[in-house]
Amino acid sequence: MIFSRLSVLPVLAGVASAINITASASGGNASSPLAYGLMFEDINHSGEGGIYAELIQNRAFQGNREYASTLTPWKAIGSSVLTLQNTSIPLSSALPTSVNVRASSNGTPHDSTGTIGISNPGWWGISVQPQTYTGSFWVLGSYTGNFTASLVSATSGTIFASVEIPSNSTAREWTEFSFSLNPLTAAPDVNNNFVIAFDSGTSLNFNLISLFPPTYNDRPNGNRPELMKALIDLNPSFFRIPGGNNIEGDTFGYRWAWNETIGPLKDRPGRPGMNLGIPKWCTDLDVEPILGVWSGFYLNGDVTNPDVVPEADLQPYVDDAMNELEFLIGDTSTTYGALRASLGYPEPWKINYVEVGNEDNLGGGESSYISYRWPMFYNAIHAKYPDILVISSAQDLLSVGAPHTSGTDFHQYSRPDDFALQFEHFDHSNRSYPILLGEYAVIQPNANGAPVDWNAAKMDYGTWIGAVGEAIYLLGMERNGDIVFGASYAPGFQNINSFQWTPDLVTFSADPEKTVRSCSWHQLQLLSNNRYNATVPFTTTNSPPFGPAFYVIGVNNPGEYVFKATVYNTTEPIPFSINFEGVDAGATGILTVLNAPEGNSMNVYGGEDVVIKTVSNVTAGAGGKFEFELKEYDIAVFTT
Structure with a gap:
């Protein structure tokens, strides 16, 4: 957002017939507190x-009667083979499906060496920053080695954080493991993966694999x-x-x-x-x-x-x-x-x-x-x-x-x-x-x-x-x-x-x-962010009172008014002259105006914020009148 702060003189030179408004102190509709x-x-x-x-996409391989369970977007690392399984011992009745990870070597997982595991790219990327990430996962299968959890660049292979997690998992019961990752530097982009790796001499099932940044x-x-x-x-x-x-x-x-x-x-x-x-x-x-x-x-x-x-x-x-x-x-x-x-x-x-x-x-x-x-x-x-x-x-x-x-x-x-x-x-x-x-x-x-x-x-x-x-x-x-x-x-x-x-x-x-x-x-x-307890009635010299300017006036405590307005479909700026009951000459107010370079301007992903915010101090002139002007497509709030 582009922001500026100006001072506005109490009286402006006339550009067009001003909208003259006299607002009462009470007598309008109560405003909703919501x-x-x-x-x-x-x-x-x-x-x-x-x-x-949650940074992990498809963390529990969930499906339902409408959508089948899937491995997307999980990938195997090393010689791993990934298979969805509904084991005889599910993690829970709600999460019956898990991923089995084994090494590919003549179909026999126990005669392989090296490291195997699974990798997840997150929800179209993972932001890696120098902060603490907390994670957990469940394992079914006998394993007494170490798991390695890490955050790794998908393009360069740079390891931003890694931790060894000792295992005591068994073949007849699901075991939960928790860990923390603490990158020392930020990754240059979000093209990063979360990886769990372990020794290839065993076959394990994983479920509910989770990783959270600070929340x-x-x-x-x-x-x-x-x-x-x-x-x-x-x-x-x-x-x-x-x-x-x-x-x-x-x-x-x-x-x-x-x-x-x-x-x-x-x-x-x-x-x-x-x-x-x-x-x-x-x-x-x-x-x-x-x-x-x-x-x-x-x-x-x-x-x-x-x-x-x-x-x-x-x-x-x-x-x-x-x-x-x-x-x-x-x-x-x-x-x-x-x-x-x-x-x-x-x-x-x-x-x-x-x-x-x-x-x-x-x-x-x-x-x-x-x-x-x-x-x-x-x-x-x-x-x-x-x-x-x-x-x-x-x-x-x-x-x-x-x-x-x-x-x-x-x-x-x-x-x-x-x-x-x-x-x-x-x-x-x-x-x-x-x-x-x-x-x-x-x-x-x-x-x-x-x-x-x-x-x-x-x-x-x-x-x-x-x-x-x-x-x-x-x-x-x-x-x-x-x-x-x-x-x-x-x-x-x-x-x-x-x-x-x-x-x-x-x-x-x-x-x-x-x-x-x-x-x-x-x-x-x-x-x-500019609310009031009740609207207030007003009189105006305009006939009809609305268009191309549309506005409403409210009050909180005595003398604390809120005027909100928009200008739509005009070729010239519109001068306003507003008198609030109980507010005298010399009183000050704040005018906040939003606009953009064009009506079709928009805030797009990857672009600059097009909204222009201007804050002005306005002083009441003779008779307690506040005078300012608004132009096409202005959205304005004036508070006393």
């Missing part, structure tokens, strides 16, 4: 290969610090998790199953996201969880043939959601509260929000959601936990006949012009129930006023004009903070090496130094 938050969907390798700091807050099984920092810098207040299509799963048996995400890693079966420590995320981010529960709907159906659980078979899944809530918030006298305590968490967490499903109005799911799925989940949760806000995932709450003690999740993907046109969208919402803007993003460029086209390509990266369009929509949300209680951009993460959806909030690779914060990230950081 307002801006996060949504996590395990897409684009957001979790494994992303924020989850955020030094959490075991934790997250990448720089990606957590990208989230924390947004000042989020809530975390919608698990969110998106990941909760549904493609087919039967592939849904998000909460009880397979707890306990020791060796007891968690294969599925994206099963290893993430979600409750710890909420603690580290200091956010309110909005818990998603599976609603009996899979993704692989369509409008004419939806894949939903029949009403007669749904109750066990309702019970499963209730068990999850008991695990999270039940006291230790309950079955699942006691299970939580046994895992080291005696104190319950606080859950105030539960969302039933994800986009159940799509893919042919709406009819069953209206008729029985939503009522069954809602009635069960509301009866036992009346203080929890249960949220419908079907966009328009009224279409599912939900009681007013519930909320609705609204998703919006579109183009910049369309977002700008919807500045007043939430002004017209039914104010008898709360709304979550659970997903939003500009995903396509403008096209002569056309709405989003789901058959057309999406942008690779978010543009600055897209961020401005989103900002206009978000300011409209802020105007209605009494009913729209939160907004979260989606998706949050993208691994540049493997992804399914663009654009995204943060793009990354194995190299932490190359993480890219999008234009939308910068816009969101500015809006989220």
Whole structure:
């Protein structure tokens, strides 16, 4: 980001007719304490290969009924032969498949000499820095020699760190080994491998091979610090998790199953996201969880043939959601509260929000959601936990006949012009129930006023004009903070090496130094870090009051105002003259403005940050008026 700091004179020479605003001290809408938050969907390798700091790809050779176990990307070293096996003694029922490593010499492993082993390139690379890496692996087979664990350049063969690990493994029981690696210098790139080697005179099985760099807050099984920092810098207040299509799963048996995400890693079966420590995320981010529960709907159906659980078979899944809530918030006298305590968490967490499903109005799911799925989940949760806000995932709450003690999740993907046109969208919402803007993003460029086209390509990266369009929509949300209680951009993460959806909030690779914060990230950081307790009414000389400038005014303590504005679709700078009730001449304020060289500027992987940030001091002139001007595509916050 390009940054500068300026001083602005109290009075500017007129360039065009100023927008004159007089703001009251009170009388507006209360603002939601949540307002801006996060949504996590395990897409684009957001979790494994992303924020989850595990460096080893395919560490447990996991498969499931949809995807077979595989050796990819493991490679043999030396004369090794690698074979996937389901041994008579599995590591666990969740991880039955392991890799057998033996030497290739006439098919007989015991007459070979030298070193054999396995090598893993990580998730498209491993960043090697002078820091401590902690690792572990499990072995089945009799071996009394040493294992050598190392980090090695895949191009030059340079060994950056290596450690000898004495073995006492046996043929009838799995043995776990732990180790640390301490490189003294950084590797020049991420083209590095993790290697485990041992004497070739034996045949051994390996499973759950793990290597972690330092994690955020030094959490075991934790997250990448720089990606957590990208989230924390947004000042989020809530975390919608698990969110998106990941909760549904493609087919039967592939849904998000909460009880397979707890306990020791060796007891968690294969599925994206099963290893993430979600409750710890909420603690580290200091956010309110909005818990998603599976609603009996899979993704692989369509409008004419939806894949939903029949009403007669749904109750066990309702019970499963209730068990999850008991695990999270039940006291230790309950079955699942006691299970939580046994895992080291005696104190319950606080859950105030539960969302039933994800986009159940799509893919042919709406009819069953209206008729029985939503009522069954809602009635069960509301009866036992009346203080929890249960949220419908079907966009328009009224279409599912939900009681007013519930909320609705609204998703919006579109183009910049369309977002700008919807500045007043939430002004017209039914104010008898709360709304979550659970997903939003500009995903396509403008096209002569056309709405989003789901058959057309999406942008690779978010543009600055897209961020401005989103900002206009978000300011409209802020105007209605009494009913729209939160907004979260989606998706949050993208691994540049493997992804399914663009654009995204943060793009990354194995190299932490190359993480890219999008234009939308910068816009969101500015809006989220400048909040207020309530909006305030105002009068203006403009008619109509909005367009090409869009704005909202809020207040915290008396005299502490926040003015947020964007300028969209104008050829000249727009002068502003603002008078805040109770603020006199000579008072000072701070004007922060974001912009970019062009509307189509974007932050791309491997490129420079295009977002320009300018901070100015503004002094109130006669009558307590603050005067400044904003130009095309400015996103601005002014605070007194």
